[in-house]
Amino acid sequence: MFLRSRSLARTATVVAAASGLAILSACDGPGGAGGHSAASSCTAPGVTRTEIKAGLLFSDSGAGQSAFGAYRGGVDARLGIANATGGIDGRKIVYSWRDDASDPAQNLVGAQNLVQADGVFGVIEGTTVAAGSAQYLDGQAIPVVGVGGEIAWTEHANMFAWSYYTTRTGSNSVWGDFIRSQGGTRAVLINSAAGDATQNFHRQLSESLRSAGVDIDQTFDVTAGMTNFDSLAQRMKAAHIDTLTGSVFPDALARILPAARAAGVNLKVVLAPLGYDPTLLALMGPALAHTVMYLDFVPFELNTAAHSQLVSAMETYAPQVQPPAQESAAFGWLSADMFLRGLQAAGPCPTRESFIRGLRAVRDYDGGGLLPHSVDFAVNRGQLSSCWDFVRVSDDGSRFIPLQPVARCGNPLT
Structure with missing residues (x-):
């Protein structure tokens, strides 16, 4: 969680071998005229015929770095598996990233850069200062998924977490x-x-x-x-x-x-x-x-099939993270997995609105077996984990x- 090669501190996108599958669904649904021409007409920011660009915003330095040192590796591992099997509706998931240095002001700047300069579709976030950008991202209707460690995660309908460490009351x-x-x-x-x-x-x-x-x-x-x-x-x-x-x-x-x-x-x-x-x-x-x-989440010592998949993917797509079985790697994996689930729920021509609406309707999310119990996104927002x-x-x-x-x-x- 603490030490990683600083060679990671440069902007990169997740690149994994794609299967070359054609896009099977058109923007007008499974029965439409479809094909590549229809998919290319999707107009949501960050969405092209072949890719969907996410924004990764996390604490790669500062006081919170010790809690999120392997977070990016977990994101790389989960997206690597998805891209190796064709992505979502034939599109690879790539990302641009920013370090918020565990500072709320830098968190806001990072979010603005991701949205305005990089044109991302949504944000994957691992930090303890997400409140810095929460109001801005809500105002832009940007989907956000990540670790719900602050009250801000409970107060914005565009933000999704599998559990909440803190709420304003109770x-x-x-x-x-x-x-x-x-x-x-x-x-x-x-x-x-x-x-x-x-x-x-x-x-x-x-x-x-x-x-x-x-x-x-x-x-x-x-x-x-x-x-x-x-x-x-x-x-x-x-x-x-x-x-x-x-x-x-x-x-x-x-x-x-x-x-x-x-x-x-x-x-x-x-x-x-x-x-x-x-x-x-x-x-x-x-x-x-x-x-x-x-x-x-379920501790690695229980060695379930979900843990084996995570560790194997870390070894393939984030080999610099050693050992691979780290808490922040699981945080990154789960955050990326929620992003993928939201894209699946958004349909073949995703918009930010359809992502938020679709993921909020998912009532049986279990992180592929990593969570001790399933989560109902329709009702979990703002509910302190018991x-x-x-x-x-x-x-x-x-x-x-x-x-x-x-x-x-x-x-x-x-």
């Missing part, structure tokens, strides 16, 4: 129930990112923990290169903290936990939304021992271990 008991089941009673919330989305995420956690009888004693904003973690650990010890959670990035967590152990803080529970990545374990695994991560899969870092920090049960669900809190 919460769920799942986090508090888990922490209490592990013996946690007194918590500190750690924040590695600024902004309204993080504050709202902490509100959800607070409501969830308090509903389970877990007290929240302290909240800290931390930065891996600036925070005095020894001082923070001493304050945790003085407050008898036994639980650490929040929107904490892995690099900061790897500084906090050794300091807490050295100070004698007896942590019964460490719960984080990010960090499920073997590359991370290779870099800092012992520091993260015992940490529990919760996921919105069920998550939980994995734990092993005692020696070398591997992830799915908990038993791996899938845990909670109850909505209003």
